[in-house]
Amino acid sequence: MKNLNRRNFLKTAAAAGLAISALDSKTVKGADKTLSEDRIGMLIDTANCVGCRHCEWACRVAHNLPTNDLDTYSNTEVFKEYRRPDSHSLTVINEFENEKNPLLPIHVKTQCMHCERPACVSACIVGAFTKHPDGTVTWDTDKCIGCRYCMVACQFQIPTFDYDKAIDPQIRKCDLCFDRRKSGKVPACVDICPNEAIIYGKRSDLLKIAKDRIKRKPDVYIKHIYGEYEVGGTSVLYIAGKNFTELKMPPLGTNPAPGISESIQHGVFAYFVPPVTLYALLGLIMWITKRGKVDELKENNDIQEDEKGENS
Amino acid sequence: MKKGLFILIPLLLMGYLIVITLIPRPKPQMVDAGNKILYNQNLESNNRDQESKNQNVSSDHIKQSLNCKSCHACEYPTKEDPCLIECPRQDLALVFNTTKEGPEVVVIDEMSENYSGVVFSHKLHTHMSEMSAGCTDCHHYNTTGPVLKCSKCHENTRSREDVSVPDLKAAYHRQCMKCHVQWSRENGCNTQCHSRKSPDSDVKLQQLIKEVTNKTHPLRPEPTKMRWETNYEKGKIVTFFHDEHVQLFKLKCADCHSNDNCTKCHESKTSKDFGKTIQIKKSEEEHHKSCSSCHNINSCQKCHKESEMMPFNHGRSTGWNLKAYHSKLACTKCHGNTVPIKKLDNNCTSCHKNFTLGQFDHKITGLVLSEGHAEAECNSCHVNNNFAKNPECSSCHDKDKSYPADLPGKRGK
Incomplete structure (x- = not known):
């Protein structure tokens, strides 16, 4: 020796x-290169959302999920309890108090954020999840083995599971209407929104629009675009007149979740x-x-x- | 030799053509004379036509002292082609139409697939807007002249290239919901606006139009003077002259009333006292906000007085009585557009830079100077160029001459 x-x-x-x-x-770095420069996203302008919940209905219809008649969605009673997306509703609207104007409560839509560096894609052991170059995060039901690692990995707690089904339960989440968009349509929620509170377009354009709105209406919006840098950036962006933690959006750092674990692995x-x-x-x-x-x-x-x- | 000519002649021709196209031709020039836009002879007749036809526009152009480029993209806009700047016209709302000009009822059916058209009582809403921001409350980013259709800027499709401007559906909904969500506390498809298409929907639509046509809102006359009793110890009374702010200071309605809606006066649609105007309780901050956007609110006693304030009088508040020419001018002409306003002294030459010997015709003051005096420097009589004080004769004359006993010329014009 x-x-x-x-x-x-x-x-x-x-x-x-x-x-x-x-x-x-x-x-x-190689992983980032797969994303397109023109990747799409959604900007949710909470100041324009009136909480009509039409997006919830449209989402269910577009994904062949059971739903009641559209008129029943005007019921504002549901806002009394905070709701999360489940296996039958991939997007939900919640109501929050608006101190600036009590007559205009803030409504926040919740759905998959389509992270730029998605933790679910990283966590999936069978590679059922895919981050597409256009920004969308989808999954392949045929590959999925139901391990629910994605549910644990997601910082936004978005993927849901058919707990009520004994046979062939499935993972579900918003897929930004991947199939709908193939035929040139916009996502169902974007299409039905009466106020265009959900803007669908290139992520780079959406950031510009968000910054412009914040600049033009400083009394309406706070200077924060949620999703611009959170967990390395998300395809879905939010602007609001209130601190996002008060709107029950998780306070997250700018590091992508899969960063450390993925780089080691x-x-x-x-x-x-x-x-x-x-x-x-x-x-x-x-x-x-x-x-x-x-x-x-x-x-x-x-x-x-x-x-x-x-x-x- | 012949060959040379064959080359020379086409060359000369080409040279001639190039010279002709390159020489700058005189362009029609635009002269800005006291905010009245005049064109040179080529355009003058055209312009005169336009002015006589469209009195509203031209008079508004004078009132506003606008920069041409804030509305027009090209150098020489005409009525046929006003070349208004592209949408969105940020921060530009210049509708100068009266509420009486608009239609009584508008049926919005440009996008109706599942629902029959929306019957919108334009008259009723104009009545309400008269107590608020006026036409610009809804017709935002509109330049002077005719009110543009919403679809001029807002595309009727959700899937489009430029998503910075809302599409037509969103534009309509935002305009309505801005107030109606607060008013009726509803956020579903209001059955009053939208009814599902059915075989008898045309009949229903006609009925609704009839119903809506007669709807009016009682007009509240424009207040002249408002008086508030406050809790402030050192001065309980605050007076506000609404007419002064509108007529004298030329504020636009939207400057103060930009976020008004029904709930400013009425509690709610569902409440029992609908019909009665109610006193909304506002915070101290909110109360001051409408004044503090222009006025400095550091000293309380400027507004909070023991007794009612007198209307604004330039002479009383500043010691400078506006006479003849000055009284006709808009405040901004001298004091600028800034907030707080630019303070001026009463020295004529601080504004009138051209009041110098040889350039100023003394006749307009009502005194024609005699030959000898006309050649004297201004400050030899008006000491330190202070024209507010009486002129002094001592710089040239002995003590035997004095103003006004001995005039340096003749009275009269």
Whole structure:
């Protein structure tokens, strides 16, 4: 054990770590490149939403989910309780108090945010989730094994599960009407909104519109576009006249959730270079130590032989 | 030699053509004379036609001292092609029409698929808008002249290239819901606005039109003076002259009434005392807001007085009585558009830079200077160019001459 002492071991380990982290940054950037410059999104202007809940109805119809008649959606009683999306309603509207004008409560639509770096895509062990270049996050029901890792991974708690179904329960969430849009239509909720409180367009355009509105009406909006930087940016953006935490939007940092875990996972196995390097390194260490041992043995033998010679 | 000519002649012709196209031709020039826009002879006759036909527009152009470019994109707008700037016309609402000009009822049926047309009582709403921001409350970003259709800027499709401007459906709904959500506390499809299409919907529509046509809102006459009793100890009474702000200070209704709706006066549609106007309780901040947007509210006693204030009088408040020419001018002509207003001194030359020897005709003051005096510098009589004080003769004359006993010329025009 001449060459490999504790210090040398730490040195080599650090070098290997560096090599891995260098590879990490490459893989992370590669993931961003798959997104299109013209990727789409939705801007939800809560100041224009009147809480008619027509989007909830349109969403159900567009996704073939059971629904009551549209007229029943004018019922404002449902606002008394805070609601979350479930397997039958992929989007819901909640009502919040407006201190600036009590007669105009704030309505906030909740649905999948279609993150730029989605945690669900990262967490799915069978690769059923896909982040499309246009920004949409969809999933493949046929691949899904129902592990519900996506539900745990999502910071917005969006994917839902058919808990009430014993046979073939499914994961569901907003897919930005992926199939509808193929035929040139806008998402169902965008289409039906009477006030166009949900604006559908290029994410870059939406950011410009949001900034313009905040600038033009500083008494109506606070200076924050929710989703511009949250968890590395989301396709769905919000502007409002009240702090977003008060509207029950989770206060999230700007780091994408899959960041650390994904970079380690992807880094470790990227192109099999790190495992190969690791094994090569271990082999090298083994070879060096073995050689050292052989030398030692040889030396020992030589000494023994010498001693023998001297004795004889 | 012949060959040379064949090349030379076409070359000369081409050169001539190039010179003709490149030489700048005299362009019609626009002269801005006291905000009245005059064109040179080519356009003058055309312009005169326009003025006689459309008195409203031209007079408004004078009143507003507008920059041409705030409405028109091209250099020479005509009535046929006013080349109004593209939508959205940000922060530009210049409708100068009276509420009586509009239609009584408008049926909005440009997008009706599932519902029959919406019967909108334009007359009723104009009555209400007269107590508020006027036409601009709804017809926003409209330039002078005829009121434009909403569809001029708002496209009738949701899937479109430019999504910064709401589409037609959203534009209509936002205009209505802005007030009606607060008014009726409903947010579904109001059955009063929308009724589902049915075989008899045409008959129903006609009925509704009849019903709506007769709807009016009692007019509240424009207040002249308003008086509030407040809790402020050092001065309980606040007086506000509404007429002054409109006529004298030329404020637009929307400057103060931009966010008004029914709930400003009525409690709610559902409440029992609908029909009775009620006193809305406002916070102190809100009360001050309507004044503080223009006035400095640092000193309370400027508005809060022991007794009612007198109407505004330039002479009394500033010590400078406006006479003859000055009384006809808009405040902004001298004091600018800034808030708070630019303060001026009573020295004529601080505004009238051209009041110098040789340029100023003394005759307009009512005194024709004699030959000797006409050649004197202004400040030899008007000490320090202070024209408010009586002129002094001592700089040239002995003490035997004095004003007004000895005039430096003749009275008369």
